[in-house]
Amino acid sequence: MRAKFDTIMLPIANELIVPEQRNNVTFTGFFANTMFHEVAHGLGIKNTLNNKGTVRQSLKEHASALEEGKADILGLYMIRQLLDKKVITEGKLEEYYTTFMAGIFRSVRFGASSAHGKANMVRFNYFQEKGAFSRNEQGLYSVNMEKMSEAIDSLSKLILTLQGNGDYQGVDDLVAQKGVITETLAADLARLETANIPVDIVFKQGKKVLGL
């Protein structure tokens, strides 16, 4: 995780986040956002609330992208709650939010064929619509803390409601409207390419590495 943070997250922040917020992209934020993403998978709705069977069966090919989107957003929701309750004592909310924002650029690069990539496209466009971040003329992004909290809450509600209702059509519409990369975003992602920031890195492991 540290290697991913150093070679992908920090360079992305330097390229796309406004200088005054770059210090908020931290390993603490990256680690917690990822860990609570996994915790959030274990919580939430597995069966629809209207006898349509499991959420996975109802949402078919969209089930994974929506579940990944749920885990991201509820993970962040939990971090805010736990900070408020002083259960998490490390880091400021600004760190978790700004690191999350940089993480969207990282994950959108996985592309539409990946559930994580798709979920991040939907969230990017949703956040933009809600004013959770803004982009200046230099193409640098900044997080609006208050609107980010509102967007997290409303997107959490939207996703959980779609899952609870097993609303395939609703998810299909959401993905069709928001699961896209706009021209501006595509151009910004191209800057990451130009800066030679890797999409992902590989942890070499196994018997050969160990010389066995």
Ligand SMILES: [Zn+2]
């Ligand atoms: Zn996940």
